[in-house]
Structures are given as C-alpha cells and as structure tokens.
C-alpha cells in the first residue's frame with residue numbers, strides 16, 4: 001500500500017485553552033490499520049479547517065485523563081500523627097525518635113495488606129512501587145491497600161511511584177524465577193515477541209532498537225556486571241552472546257553494553273525517556289506488527305513547555321497515535337491514584353523535571369506531588385546541580401549508577417549528591433544494595449551495616465530497600481536492621497556532640513524567604529545550644545519544616561501542617577515528625593491547643609522545653625510546656 005499522509009491541524013493559542021482539530025473526513029485511527037510503512041505528517045496550523053472535529057473530547061488513552069483526587073482539608077479540632085510515631089514517642093520520649101526516614105520497595109514479598117502493615121509497624125515511612133515490574137492493576141491494589149491502612153489504622157505511609165525510564169532490561173524469563181548462565185555458553189538476546197515458551201538459553205529484551213544498537217565485540221553486562229557476555233553474532237532481531245562471567249540471571253534484570261571500555265550511551269537517545277518523544281523527529285516501532293512509523297512532529301515548535309496546558313495537549317495528541325511513552329501513562333496513573341512522590345528514572349537534564357512538573361500542574365492544579373530525580377546516569381552527574389535545583393528531591397540510585405560509572409567512584413558521588421541536596425534544601429535518598437545479602441539471609445554482612453551507617457552519618461534524609469523488601473525472604477528483618485542502625489548512629493552522634501560543620505549557603509529567592517531561612521537557621525542553632533527537647537513548626541506548605549530539617553538539629557522537629565498530603569510528603573525528610581492540625585494565625589492559640597492535645601495523648605509533658613516557629617509569625621519562641 002502506498003504511503004499515506006494525513007494532515008492534522010492543531011491550534012494552540014496562548015490566550016485561550018488549546019484545542020486540536022482533525023479534518024473531519026479523516027479518522028485519526030485509520031492509519032494504524034495500514035500494514036505497510038506509513039508516513040504520517042502532523043502539521044500545525046491555525047485552525048482553518050471549515051469543519052474541524054475537536055479532538056479534546058476524543059478518547060485518548062483510557063484512564064489517562066481521569067480527574068486527580070482532591071485532598072480534603074479537615075477542620076476538626078483533633079491532631080493527627082501516625083500511630084507508630086505516637087507509640088514511639090510515648091514509650092521513649094522524643095529524643096530517641098528516629099531521624100532517618102525509611103523507604104521500602106513493595107513487591108511480591110510484601111504486597112498483601114498484612115505484609116504492608118508489618119512494614120508500617122516496622123517504621124516504613126514511604127512505600128515505593130516500581131513501574132518496571134508488574135501491571136498497573138497490581139500497583140493500584142498496593143496503593144489502595146496502603147491508603148486503606150493509613151485511614152483505618154492511623155499510619156501515614158506515603159507512596160512513591162518510580163518510573164521505568166530508559167532502562168534496557170531482560171524479559172521475565174518465561175515465568176522462571178532465575179536462570180543460570182555458565183562460562184562459555186552461547187545465549188541469544190532477542191527483541192522478538194515469543195508467543196509460546198522461550199527457546200532454551202534465550203532472553204527477551206524490552207528495547208526494540210537493541211539488535212541495531214549493539215555491535216559484535218561489545219560486552220553485555222547483566223545487573224551492572226553480575227553476569228557478563230561478549231556479543232559474537234547478530235542475526236536479525238537475535239543477538240548471540242558468549243558468557244564470559246557466569247552467574248544467575250534474574251527476571252527483568254538490567255542490561256548495559258560496553259564498547260572499548262566505555263558504556264554505550266546512544267541508546268538513551270532512542271529510548272522513551274519522558275522527554276525524548278517530545279522532541280523533533282522520532283522513529284518508533286509498533287511492537288507486534290513490526291511497523292515503523294516516521295512521525296514528523298512539526299507542532300513541537302508550537303508547544304511551549306513552560307505552558308503546562310500545551311504540554312497536556314501535546315501528550316494527549318501523542319497518546320492518540322499510540323506514541324505516548326509508557327512513562328507518561330504511568331505518570332498519569334500516578335496522578336490519578338494520588339501518589340505523593342514520582343521518582344523519575346534516568347534523568348538526563350533539568351528540562352525533564354521541568355516538563356514533568358509543568359505537566360502535573362496542568363493535570364491537577366492543586367496537586368502537590370513531589371518529583372524526585374533519580375541520579376543514575378553519567379548525564380545526571382554532569383548536570384547534577386541544575387537537576388537537583390529543578391526537583392523536589394533526589395535519589396542516589398546506586399544500582400544503575402554503578403553500572404554506568406566505575407564502582408569505586410560510587411561512594412564519592414554519593415557523598416557529593418547528598419551534600420548538593422542538603423545545600424539546595426532537597427531531600428535525598430540513598431538507594432540500592434544497602435542490605436543485599438538479606439534477600440537470602442536473615443542477618444546482614446558487617447560491610448552492609450557499615451554502608452548503612454555511612455549513609456546515616458552523611459545525614460541523608462532517607463534509606464531505601466529494593467529487592468530486600470520487594471522479593472527477599474526477610475523484608476521485616478531488613479527493615480529492622482535499617483531502623484536499629486539508624487537509631488544507633490544518630491544516638492552516637494548526639495552523644496559525641498558531633499555537630500557537623502556543613503556550610504549551608506543562602507538559598508532564598510526573596511527577602512521574605514530570607515527571613516524564614518534565617519529564623520530556621522537560628523532556631524536550629526538555639527535548639528542545639530540550649531538542649532531543647534523539640535522544635536515546633538507551624539507550616540502550611542511545609543517549607544519552614546524543610547528549612548529546619550536542612551539544619552539537622554539535635555532534637556526532633558514537630559511539624560504541624562493543615563493537609564494530609566503535605567503531612568505525608570514531609571515523611572521523607574530528616575528529623576521531621578509530621579502532624580496534621582488545623583491552626584489559625586494566632587500563634588498563642590495554636591501553641592495552647594497543641595500543648596493540650598499532645599499532653600492529653602501523652603506525647604509531651606509539663607516542663608518539656610520547646611522552641612516554636614511558624615510561617616505566620618516572624619519570631620522564635622522558647623518556652624516550657626505548661
């Protein structure tokens with residue numbers, strides 16, 4: 001069949017809501033049935049079609065544009081704190097509360113409600129779901145179970161959705177839990193879709209361009225070098241490889257390939273990172289029909305990515321043609337399900353983060369989803385400061401990072417990322433292989449305990465379990481190790497009076513912000529010098545709480561905020577104990593109310609020394625609880 005061209009008229013105006021128009025005679029879906037190479041031309045034009053059909057009402061991609069949930073502000077006179085913290089405060093007093101936050105990746109070993117509850121009781125502050133694995137239905141069920149537990153049992157576990165990103169990984173091994181590759185064996189890595197069982201020694205690869213991008217002589221690393229192969233032959237979609245470092249292949253393990261001693265990075269340009277499909281001319285494969293479309297997205301030049309509605313229209317358009325990358329669909333899913341954090345994999349530049357934030361704003365105006373940049377590629381290290389600046393937090397994703405830079409460089413990069421985040425006042429997570437041996441064994445190695453201690457000593461905001469909690473045999477024990485090591489190191493630091501001397505540069509962008517920053521810096525210093533029991537901060541947006549957390553004071557910070565979503569978000573930050581409370585601009589009133597509510601629940605007592613600061617009043621108060 002001859003190449004078919006279709007004109008699509010898009011009108012995007014800065015003054016009005018953007019709308020899309022198709023010439024009425026052409027169905028936007030017609031071309032997808034055409035089993036030949038088809039070129040599709042999308043043209044931007046003023047809406048000159050005499051009879052345009054408006055696309056905005058067309059059905060894009062299922063759930064993609066469902067409304068985001070509304071976070072209600074309760075105005076009851078009660079105070080909400082998570083049940084685990086409350087028990088801990090009552091039992092040990094505030095000095096001993098854990099400052100380092102804990103994240104657990106949820107997988108088959110931990111997805112049932114009672115398993116999730118065991119993690120919540122064990123100190124999980126954030127549950128992470130990784131969109132690389134399982135179905136959206138599975139993830140939806142996990143999110144809902146966590147929310148139900150929060151509502152019914154009083155936990156405050158936040159949810160982080162981690163996107164797939166531009167990772168190349170193996171398929172699911174046809175259902176096998178693992179496969180052993182022996183020295184010298186020949187294995188086939190194939191992009192073919194196999195209907196029936198996988199042939200012997202065959203591995204499926206998720207990335208269509210794989211067979212084109214690798215070259216004979218390349219080295220193929222599974223999971224950053226746990227198993228290694230040499231590429232010896234390419235036959236169409238199949239790549240034959242000889243095993244040079246034997247080991248266990250796990251389902252959906254990550255793949256990287258190296259040429260002349262360096263990582264081959266072209267793949268990143270082709271893979272669906274959240275930005276790549278939005279730029280210029282892109283080629284893509286329609287998976288099962290092996291069709292290749294060349295899409296000329298000339299309307300790109302009309303899209304202003306700082307204008308969130310433009311991004312929204314563009315994504316909708318892309319989804320109509322089935323060119324929307326998986327990540328965007330997952331992101332939409334996350335927005336619809338009301339996750340608290342979206343962690344973006346393989347971030348290359350600050351632009352990616354800016355586009356995503358712009359998109360979230362367009363989709364859910366009142367949403368306060370935080371965007372976490374995962375630092376796991378060479379580009380993300382190069383552009384570290386601007387990426388962190390654009391994000392609401394960062395993750396040291398050591399798994400993939402260690403597959404992209406020499407392993408011995410990972411610790412110093414970790415140190416640097418933690419420091420940059422602290423200086424720019426963004427929460428930072430240290431992730432991957434913290435307790436890797438606990439996937440199989442009930443106790444950690446001494447080296448693992450030292451690694452966890454080092455991350456706590458660096459005062460990172462949060463530590464994350466991956467396989468240990470997702471598919472390990474001892475998820476609860478692994479969490480207990482993180483908890484007890486964190487508590488021990490934090491206590492040791494306080495006892496040794498090791499106030500660290502990190503220089504914290506001014507970060508305020510306005511005079512009002514400078515005042516908040518100075519108040520928080522001074523309050524934290526006073527708290528240390530006076531040996532107060534806690535700092536109280538009343539903050540609607542959470543900003544003052546994070547400024548205090550940044551100072552890493554000796555005492556815990558009780559952060560009172562009016563919405564449950566801000567409260568859950570603060571869960572990720574070092575030393576913060578978030579409470580939900582409705583409060584007024586009258587600080588005297590707020591303090592009295594808080595004291596009586598907390599005293600009634602046995603969380604503070606008369607005589608405790610506290611410092612209080614707030615968004616509303618530019619002052620620092622020091623007082624004993626009456």
Ligand SMILES: Nc1ncnc2c1ncn2[C@@H]1O[C@H](COP(=O)(O)OP(=O)(O)OP(=O)(O)O)[C@@H](O)[C@H]1O
Pocket residue numbers: 105106107108130132133134162250251252253254345399400432465466467468470471
């Ligand atoms: N939802 C899930 N379903 C099945 N297995 C899972 C799931 N989540 C995680 N796992 C298993 O746990 C292991 C570790 O999980 P994790 O999500 O942390 O992988 P990762 O490779 O560290 O992350 P990333 O893919 O973001 O680099 C995975 O390799 C996978 O085997």
Ligand SMILES: CC(=O)C(=O)O
Pocket residue numbers: 345374376396397398399400401431432466
């Ligand atoms: C967590 C993650 O994505 C990594 O370590 O690669």
Ligand SMILES: [K+]
Pocket residue numbers: 130131132162163164165345
């Ligand atoms: K991921």
Ligand SMILES: [Mg+2]
Pocket residue numbers: 345376397399400
């Ligand atoms: Mg990763």
